[in-house]
Amino acid sequence: MTATDTAGTDPLQAGFDATIGHGDRIEPRDWMPEGYRRTLVRQVAQHAHSEIIGMQPEGSWIGRAPSLRRKAILLAKVQDEAGHGLYLYSACETLGVSRGELTEKLISGAQKYSSIFNYPTLTYADVGTIGWLVDGAAICNQVPLCRTSFGPYGRAMIRICKEESFHQRQGYELLMTMMRGTDEQRAMVQESVNRFWWPALMMFGPPDDESPNSAQSMAWGIKRNSNDDLRQRFVDMSVPQAQALGVTFPDPELRWNPERGHHDFGQPDWDEFMQVVKGNGPCNTQRIAHRRKAHEDGAWVREAATAYAAKQAAMATAGGAA
Amino acid sequence: MSAEQGPSQAVPGSGTGGVRAEWPLYEVFVRGKRGLNHVHVGSLHAADDDMALRHARDVYTRRNEGVSIWVVQSKDIAASSPDEKDPMFAPSNDKVYRHPTFYEIPDNVPHM
Ligand SMILES: [Fe+2]
Numbered sequence A: 001m002t003a004t005d006t007a008g009t010d011p012l013q014a015g016f017d018a019t020i021g022h023g024d025r026i027e028p029r030d031w032m033p034e035g036y037r038r039t040l041v042r043q044v045a046q047h048a049h050s051e052i053i054g055m056q057p058e059g060s061w062i063g064r065a066p067s068l069r070r071k072a073i074l075l076a077k078v079q080d081e082a083g084h085g086l087y088l089y090s091a092c093e094t095l096g097v098s099r100g101e102l103t104e105k106l107i108s109g110a111q112k113y114s115s116i117f118n119y120p121t122l123t124y125a126d127v128g129t130i131g132w133l134v135d136g137a138a139i140c141n142q143v144p145l146c147r148t149s150f151g152p153y154g155r156a157m158i159r160i161c162k163e164e165s166f167h168q169r170q171g172y173e174l175l176m177t178m179m180r181g182t183d184e185q186r187a188m189v190q191e192s193v194n195r196f197w198w199p200a201l202m203m204f205g206p207p208d209d210e211s212p213n214s215a216q217s218m219a220w221g222i223k224r225n226s227n228d229d230l231r232q233r234f235v236d237m238s239v240p241q242a243q244a245l246g247v248t249f250p251d252p253e254l255r256w257n258p259e260r261g262h263h264d265f266g267q268p269d270w271d272e273f274m275q276v277v278k279g280n281g282p283c284n285t286q287r288i289a290h291r292r293k294a295h296e297d298g299a300w301v302r303e304a305a306t307a308y309a310a311k312q313a314a315m316a317t318a319g320g321a322a
Numbered sequence B: 001m002s003a004e005q006g007p008s009q010a011v012p013g014s015g016t017g018g019v020r021a022e023w024p025l026y027e028v029f030v031r032g033k034r035g036l037n038h039v040h041v042g043s044l045h046a047a048d049d050d051m052a053l054r055h056a057r058d059v060y061t062r063r064n065e066g067v068s069i070w071v072v073q074s075k076d077i078a079a080s081s082p083d084e085k086d087p088m089f090a091p092s093n094d095k096v097y098r099h100p101t102f103y104e105i106p107d108n109v110p111h112m
């Protein structure tokens, strides 16, 4: 595999290409092309920000969870997402960006996060739908990333994938419980699934022929599968799960195609996707404002901890000298 | 600067001398269970060692992933640079007799 046009002309580039060609991992202290580093910073940062912003839609239901059991589960899930953000920020920092810089780029809008988190959670059923479909789509995206070519990113993905299956299963179980309830509860589940199905399909990114950077990312081994392949995989996995649950997806074109051995399905509204990515989704402003406020409200805690650490260090030095 | 970072990759704004004062970066090592070595699992920022340990517990061992944690400031780790890699690691590859497959054992000798 030739990762770039200049392969072979420069020993550093040649070494990099050989490592990628063997399917070996690139590690932080290795030489890497600037484009590779830049692409990774963008992708890993966007991924980290998604985990952090992703706490908000579900977090808003923690105080309204219907039982202590559901509340404990939701708290643990949202705490996991914070952990995922931290694993990924830690991987991103090995590429030479600082944590402060990443936080600033998130709250200034210079770096993006997944468009899915700009949709509101209007009913409690959304907590279940997000676990089932949103975490489900995330798993489809993330499992192949465990083999991504940049070591720290792949290792972070392995840790994350181990925790994601709890997220999906608690969501599905929540929906199953509601489906065993009243007609009203069943209708609430179906309505929630109707709202989240298309945004979940958008999580895989634009169609392959409109995804200009994908080919390079795949040549570098950063991406392992195309957007459309992963989307297909997700649809094929989700259809029997929906049947078992007793809900339908809001797509009249969705049907099994025996020749292809896959489901045919309709396209999400890509204009809506572009609008949400540009910042015009239902919750973009609110999500960033909330993150900014949390960061600013926490400033005194960070300063106090720094002052305390400095004081302890000074006392230790004085004690040692005496 | 993280122990995993290349020397040429400066970190703007990190450390006390940067534009933005950040808590120092720590590398985290976890012993998965008794009998195993501590293994590097990632990094985090903390104001001091105690906080680094507490954060490491919450971030890296929420599901019994470890029985013991080490944290060390990234700046205190000495690491070989990529240029040194060959001479540094070559002996283990030269001296193939270090590897068990160097020795041919007849098939009828069990459990070897
Ligand atoms: Fe996550």
Ligand SMILES: [Fe+2]
Binding pocket: A081, A135, A138, A164, A167
């Ligand atoms: Fe998750």
